[in-house]
Amino acid sequence: MRIYKWLDLTFLFTMLVATFNISAADEQFVVNTNSTPKSDIAYDLPDISGYTPAEVKKKMAYSRTLKKGRVTNPNLLGQVEVRMLYAGESFWNIAKKQKNIPKSLTVKSGTVELDALHRAYPKFLVKEKNQTYLAKLPIVVGIGATLIIENATLKLSEDRGSFVSNGGTLYISNAKLVGWRESTNTPAFYTQNEKSFRPFVVGWGGSNTYISESVVSSLGYFAPKSFGLTLSRYKVKEAESMFQRKDFDFSKSPKGWFIHSVFEDIYYGFYCYEAEDIVIAHNVYRNNIIYGIDPHDITSHLIIANNEVYGTKVKHGIIISRDVSDSYIFNNKSYKNNKSGIMLDRSSQRNIIVSNKTFENGSDGITLYESGYNIIANNQSYKNKAHGIRVRNSQYFRLIDNYILSNKKFGVYIDTASLKTHLHRDLKLDPFETKSSGYISGGVIANNKSGSVYSKSSEFVSFYNLTLEDNGSNRLRLGFGGDIERFHNQIVKAMLVENKVVSLSKINEEAR
Template identity: 40%
Template sequence: MQSNGLALPLLLSALCLTAPLALADQPAQAEQQPQLDYRVRSAPADELHMEAPKLPDLSGYTKEAVLAKIPHSAKGKVVVRRMLRQDALKDFTGGNERLREWIKRQQGMPQAIFIEGGLVTPQDIADALPDSQFAEQAPGVYLARLPIVVAQNATLHVGKETNELRLSQERGSFLVNDGLMFITDTRVTAWREADNGPATFRDPKEFRPFLVSWGGSELYIASSVITSLGYSNSKSYGVSITQYTPNQHKILQRPEPTGWLIDSEFVDHWYGFYCYEAQNIVIKGNTYRDNIVYGIDPHDRSHGLIIADNTVFGTKKKHGIIISREVNDSWIINNKSYDNKLSGIVIDRDSVRNVIAYNKTYENYSDGITLYESGDNLLWGNQVLSNKRHGIRIRNSENIRLYENLSALNQLTGVYGHIKDLSGTGRNLQLDPYDAKISMIIVGGTLAGNGSSPINIDSPLSVELYRVKMLAPSKSTGIQLAGILGEKQDEILDLLLRKRQPVLIDPIDPEQMTN
């Protein structure tokens, strides 16, 4: 296990000296549900035993391995063509409004730079085109004044010979990958020519250059700095790996895109990272700082992802790391996520069979780790500290396993579980079906110094507790469980703390109650 947080003995020493935390607000009231009677009983300990998850081997995801993937067999060519009727650009030129954006910026019929047939570098592009389209402004510093499209069966490598690739905001430049793209040991910057500097965020609707990698493509970014990409427009969010827009390009359906983003820095993007219907993406060892909406945001039907060893902080509008809508069978491990506007890590909308392990989420302005409508997930060995609301929050999610987590000094609850009827929230229930049910297992770990309660759970199908340490209560009355557990607190603590037995809390069948 890789340590990335406070040692428990030091934390507990600090807790003993900490005054009770002021509560910003109280946990949301649970939805009105039929009143159930619950029972408390001992559970078999062997059924709760679980070995630590075996983590994926990350040793092969290196810059050297990325460089070894670059094909050198054929030299590519650079051509300029109209943007119209180009499959890789249809998402950005469809309809008069979108086309008008490029006409305005290029002052004529929009064109793009196409890389075809083999390997091309920025120097090759500069050699082939006039400065009005692609200029070398200083040795190894290039300014693209047109969009750049890497065609199928072609490769673009922006490597260490390039000090910086700048994408002109005024002229409407952006990067589209339909083949292979490699960005290594360099910088890629959205560039505001009027300021002679990065196109820093000003307005959600203001065009900023972006990078999108389509279905069937591969994108590799290693040891690089990517700055100020993206705005609030579909597929234009920042750095995106995505299938083509559904139902628009049926003849273009290609394999799920993939890629590695490793040991790099992503700064001031609309979304630091976004993917859609992608597979086996590796996001490892990066820093995501001061991005606007999200730091890392894998989305619909992506799977087999590894999100590991990243540091995510300063996200201005929402969460540090979020996976949403059937992002399944993935790993979120050894990340630090802090000082984000909402939660540190979010598992959302029917994202299942994921392992969230050994992360440290702290000083976020909402929860440390949030699970919404996403069952069958494992949280193991996370440190969730000093968040402004709950440490770990679970809503409408069944079979959540929490093993060996530390949730401490959060302003509300250490672990908060509840159900909620979302039918009046504007949520599309056809896209996002869910059951207002919750169940969880909490084994090992420590809940310490949380502001309102160590655990608050309402209306569960079942809760199992075993070997959970509850320390340094903020209230002078001592440990105070809440929700259903509060109603059965004496029985629970007798089994859990005095007899050191596993505890099962579940509803009594109404038919049994009448017999």
């Protein structure tokens, strides 16, 4: 589905009224002006009214009409639903914690409630008072099976290596799920040791995970698919004959709804890999460790809406990274995170970022790195410690009707960079061009300490109908920086006096 239609990008370069050339070192720029554009980008936001707790309960009610489930206690080895957790030291850590060959509580088929799981193996899922259960083994939901956790508290023992691995359908509704440290009888709070095991939840390709009106906390650590709350496609090789199934397509993507819930003290509040059709709406993500919300790697058709994300300790509140495209981020509040409020990274394209509030973050309000063709519209970005909106190596961005106020650096900062010092980057996985270009129209850019708009070595930057007030230290000028500053008078005349579109464009070598 095409989520918006790009207008003809040539309209800004036709009907030229005036042209100004200035050289800067090895680069030359030209200012073009033209008449007011007749229209702007059209986009629609998805209807999220159907993603409700009531709808989750309907789905659970239907699952309860299916056949009753079968619970087993097998070895972890040999279960495809935990195949990708064997990497590194994960398997051996669990073996040490269980002091034996690791086993699990596995919902093999059908639909199982948490209390039925307890009745089947009361030694390994201990029932405490007030509908509280302590899991002393990993819980596996097999392909095609269903586990329902409703109106209960499930504590996953850190000491015994407990976690939840979902290959079927998992419901967590009106419940609490918490990593639990038996040695101190407290939640498994993060200890600053990223490699120290903490319980986690993971959903695999073809699975469905529904978390509604619940509290999820104290999960995750730095190990494959163990970040806290993760959805990931399988990676089962043809040579792995013991895991092959004729009745299942391992190329399927995981799906899920995460709605009206609270997520806190999680290594990654949310992470996914090659997922589709994920809905993250009406939640609170607070005081998570590395990221609040982090969809990743070849994920599409996401809805991230109406969330409150704050207090992320290390990096960003909301980030989409490495080809996360054709998705929507709207009506969120992301604030007081250690770095950016919202970030688009590594070829995340054709996304719509609308009506968000990003404020008091430790870096930018909104950041675009190496990600083109994105719409950033009707957002409020204010009181951030760096820029209101930053763009790097990203082409054909659209900044429309944003309010960018009182940031410590520039309101909008656009540049290019070679990333030669980014030795951790795999340029085969993350190719990019050192080019930036885009359009800034409507809205207000005001009271930003370093200035209003900065652009360095951009292919082109277009301005129209901007309100620029009290930016930078020189109140007699509009606070431009980089290549734009030397064109101050021409831009003022064309945009503010004549009400025209102004484009600052780089002249390529062939055209000189």
